[in-house]
Every structure is written in structure tokens, then in C-alpha cells.
Amino acid sequence: MRAEGARAGSGPGGVKPFAELSQASVTVAGVSEQPLIYARGLVKRFGDFTAVDGIDLDVAAGEAFGFLGPNGAGKSSTMRMISCVSMPTSGELRILGMDPVRDGSRIRGRLGVCPQLDNLDPDLSVRENLTTYARYFGLSRAEARRRTEELLDFAQLREKASGAVEPLSGGMKRRLTIARALVNDPDLVLLDEPTTGLDPQARHLLWERLFRLKQRGTTLVLTTHYMDEAEQLCDRLVVMDGGRIVAQGSPRSLIETYSTPEVVELRFPDEADYAGKLEGIGRVDPLPDRILLYAEDGDAAVAEVHRRGLAPSSVLVRRSSLEDVFLQLTGRTLVD
Amino acid sequence: MVTTMLAARVSPGRVGAVLGRNVAALRTGPSYWLVLLSGFFEPVLYLLSIGVGVGALVGGLELPGGGVVDYAVFVAPAMLAVSAMSGALSETTFNFFFKMKYSKTFEAVLATPVRPLEIALGELSWALVRSSLYTGAFLVVMVALGLTSPVGALAAFPAALLVGVAFGGVGMAISTLMRGWQDFDLLTTGQFALFLFSGTFSPVRDYPAVMEAVVAVTPLFHAVELVRGLAVGQPGWGLLGHAAYLVVMAVAGLVFAARRIQRTLCV
Numbered sequence: 001m002r003a004e005g006a007r008a009g010s011g012p013g014g015v016k017p018f019a020e021l022s023q024a025s026v027t028v029a030g031v032s033e034q035p036l037i038y039a040r041g042l043v044k045r046f047g048d049f050t051a052v053d054g055i056d057l058d059v060a061a062g063e064a065f066g067f068l069g070p071n072g073a074g075k076s077s078t079m080r081m082i083s084c085v086s087m088p089t090s091g092e093l094r095i096l097g098m099d100p101v102r103d104g105s106r107i108r109g110r111l112g113v114c115p116q117l118d119n120l121d122p123d124l125s126v127r128e129n130l131t132t133y134a135r136y137f138g139l140s141r142a143e144a145r146r147r148t149e150e151l152l153d154f155a156q157l158r159e160k161a162s163g164a165v166e167p168l169s170g171g172m173k174r175r176l177t178i179a180r181a182l183v184n185d186p187d188l189v190l191l192d193e194p195t196t197g198l199d200p201q202a203r204h205l206l207w208e209r210l211f212r213l214k215q216r217g218t219t220l221v222l223t224t225h226y227m228d229e230a231e232q233l234c235d236r237l238v239v240m241d242g243g244r245i246v247a248q249g250s251p252r253s254l255i256e257t258y259s260t261p262e263v264v265e266l267r268f269p270d271e272a273d274y275a276g277k278l279e280g281i282g283r284v285d286p287l288p289d290r291i292l293l294y295a296e297d298g299d300a301a302v303a304e305v306h307r308r309g310l311a312p313s314s315v316l317v318r319r320s321s322l323e324d325v326f327l328q329l330t331g332r333t334l335v336d
Numbered sequence: 337m338v339t340t341m342l343a344a345r346v347s348p349g350r351v352g353a354v355l356g357r358n359v360a361a362l363r364t365g366p367s368y369w370l371v372l373l374s375g376f377f378e379p380v381l382y383l384l385s386i387g388v389g390v391g392a393l394v395g396g397l398e399l400p401g402g403g404v405v406d407y408a409v410f411v412a413p414a415m416l417a418v419s420a421m422s423g424a425l426s427e428t429t430f431n432f433f434f435k436m437k438y439s440k441t442f443e444a445v446l447a448t449p450v451r452p453l454e455i456a457l458g459e460l461s462w463a464l465v466r467s468s469l470y471t472g473a474f475l476v477v478m479v480a481l482g483l484t485s486p487v488g489a490l491a492a493f494p495a496a497l498l499v500g501v502a503f504g505g506v507g508m509a510i511s512t513l514m515r516g517w518q519d520f521d522l523l524t525t526g527q528f529a530l531f532l533f534s535g536t537f538s539p540v541r542d543y544p545a546v547m548e549a550v551v552a553v554t555p556l557f558h559a560v561e562l563v564r565g566l567a568v569g570q571p572g573w574g575l576l577g578h579a580a581y582l583v584v585m586a587v588a589g590l591v592f593a594a595r596r597i598q599r600t601l602c603v
Contacts, residue, residue: 085447086602138349
């Protein structure tokens, strides 16, 4: 719940000017005791299919929290329950201290949701997409206009404001969707695969915008199947697979727990069984196209490979990443 | 039950926001105006061709409440009911379906405090706006051509609004069941059958008995009877029955549509 002190500084309708967001939200993060998201034994079934199979969650105010997992892991189903659109099949769920079944509308009034697929209104201009959406949250016309102008700058869409949505690039549409999610100055922002399908440049611009929100103290919950995204943006994350949480912690602690500091990627010109010959150097993980060698010291491991007379066609020593954590936990690569 | 549901859950502001979205869309999309205009002309053309044109061959027609009127006077109120129906239906079928299924507009709205019933009410209000533009303009034409008195027009207008609400509610309900655009062919056919056989062009009492019984349960018949009774200045208690039919239709359609939005989009 938002503390009284933070509400006192609110503008009309309980919505603070964007510029004041940072200070107020930090205060909230400081005094908040109750988690913004609380789930115990959360289950979502669609007929015979169990999408989410009994998960527990606690997300505190000010956190940037991530769901990492492949397609079909149950991330989006969980997000839809958190956004109070889809109701849990069983288990306990509290969002902002309230019950989604009873107080769905009230909770949604304090959330910002950026869905996986853009659902911007094609019949409205860029600007109207924001003003119209603000009205759904009960903002006055004047407030909606003021807020829209701020967000057009935030999303870097000022030049496109009067135009239609359709001609926008994928990155611009995404930024508009995120801006739309911020129109009610939400306590909690939910982003379902915010950068999927974007080119690298658009992704980096979006990360920069999200990082800015995070610095302002906005609580972010996002799903992703990109490890770099999770490492860049999330303070804490859970790895989901088959509807369950298989690991959780900060990106760094997950890497430390489930992997080694460095990883050597080896490719060999032929199909011979090299995995056996690498035994003892470190944990060996043979993938269809390459062999991963988990080591404390990558260079030392490579030296040992050469000392054993093996001649890989390519060698890459890199820092361990969440991809390795995922591979270790589920036995398969993440991007699918 | 319905009233408590309405009272407890509906925020006029949010219904207004859904309505406001459609007003904003009107400003942006110029093609919509053409569609809007064509919807008005259709019943006017029928009135002129059949009511006035064929009417010249038919001559006078005896009303159930007594008195003989020109054929055009008999047909005009039916065309008024038809324009109320088609105005509401075109908004709540094609446009509603597109927003629900393709543009994902409702999906986006449901992520806000707006509830399914508020979406349905907002859309219905918008359908009513469109329907009343048609019927208002049509009544002006009727008075100008001497097909009803100004008093008759004032009495028929609220009845035409009710017809719009009733068909709007049912239109939304039908849209939530549509699987794809091909289903709209069925709807168009059904709508045309109602248009022809609802006591629109000839009194229902002239129909074969079986058909009269079938027609008596279809919606446009009740709409036509209600509007005609008021437009020709022959109000009676029987009109209340027709009005009640339309009220039930509106509420049932609205509640069903809201449930379906919930079931399809909130999963």
C-alpha cells in the first residue's frame, strides 16, 4: 500500500506530476512494509493444462523483479493474474494488499500494464491513445492532456503525436505502449516481454527508458527470455520452467549458485566424443553445436584443453551468464 | 439482481470514457462519416421508393385502431424503426466485433479499472447516439413529407431510442458469439428477413396465421408496432407490451454481452 505521506503530495485525482515521481516513490519504498505482490501456491489452469503450477512470490516496493523463462513457462499467465485480468484457479494472491477477485478494478487503477503484443488503438492518433487511456483511469480531461504531453517527451514521440499509430516502427509502438502504461502514475508497472521482436538499437533505447523508471523508484515487474535484459534491469528474478519456479535470487547470486565465474565454449570440426576427453577440467555440458566447459578460470581451462592435445576449431572464453544458469537448471537453452 | 449489479459496479465516468473513445475515433477516421451517412439514406430511399412510389398504386390502408391512412403513412414509422435498428446494429456488430476480436481495443481497456459491463454500456451508449442521429433525421423527413404530425414525431422519438437500445444490446450479444467475418452473412440475412416480414410493408394480420405467430415473437415486429402506434397517433395499452419486449431485449443483450466479454477476454 502506498503510504499516506506519499499521497499527501499528490495532485488532483491522486496522480502526481511526472517530475515529482522520483522523490515520492522513494519515500514509498522506504516506508512500505507490505509486499506489492504476494502470492502463495498460485495456480492457473486452462482445462487440463496447468500453466502456473503453485508458485510463491513476494515483490517489494521499488524493486525491479523479473520472470525469466522460455515460451510456455507460465510467465504471461502469471503476469495476467498479477494484472488482475485473469483470476487464479487456486492459491492466494494479494496485489497492493488487496484481493484481485474482490478489488480487481481498484487494483487495476494503480497498475500500469504493457502487454506482450501491442494493443494500441488503431482508430486513434498517438496522442489520443494516451489521453483516451487516461480517461479510463478517471483522470480529468485537463489532467489527461497534461500527463500525455509529459509522456510524449518521455517516449520520444512528440513529432509523431498527431499521426496514426499504424505507421510507427515496432520500437516506437512499444514506447507508446509503455507510455500508455504510465499514464495513471502507477504504483506497479508490469511489462510482458517488453523488447521481444525489437532490433538491438530499439532494445537499448527501451532499456534506457526502463532504467530511468527504475531509478525514479518505480516498481517494475517484467518477463523476458533474454538473459541480458534480466541482468541489466532486474534486481531480483525467478526462473520459471513448466509453470514452476526453479530458482530465484539476484542475477549475480543465481550465476554464483548455479554456474562458475567463467565459461569456455568449444567447437570441434568433427562429431567425435570430445566430452569424455575434457573430463576433469570442469563441468562439461555437451550441446548439439558446441561444448560448454564451466571453469573457475577460463584461460587455465583452455590451456589444459590444448595440453591434452585437443584442437577445437573455435574457442570462446566468457563470463558466466543467466543462460548458463538456465541451462544448468532445465537442461536446455533459453531462446526457443 | 440486474439493478443491484448495475448500481454496485458501474461508474458513469468509466462508461463515459468508453463512449469518449468512440467520439475520439470519429474525429480521426474520415471514412467513418461516409458509413454514417449511407446508413441514414437507406431507409429514406425505401420510404420514397416503396412507401411513396408503390404507395401510389396501393392507395389507402385501414389501421387496426380504425381510420384509413395513406400507404406511405403506414410504411414510414416502420422505416423509422428499421433505421433505429440498423443504426444500432451496424455499430454493435461490425465495429464492436472488430474492437473485441481484431484491434484488441477491449483487451487494452480491461487492463484499466473499466469493467466488462462498463465497456458494454459505453458501446451501447455510442450505438444509441448513432441510432438517434438516424431516427432524429428520419423524423424530420417524415414531418416534412407530412407522414406524421410534430406531436407524433415527438412521441415516436423516445420509442425509436428504445428500439436502438434493444437492437444495440442484442447486436453486442451476437457479436461476442461471432467466430469470424463469414458469420456476418448470416446476420445480414436475418436482418433483411426481419426488415421484410415484421409488419413493415403490410399489416401482420394479412399474413398467414402460422407466419403471424412466428412474426409475433421477432423483435422488429414489436419495434414497428410501438413506433407506428405513436407516430400515427393511436396509442394504447398494447404498446406497453411491445415496449416491455424491447426493454427485456436490451437488458438481456447487455448482460449477456458483458458476461461474454468477461469469459473471452479475462482468462
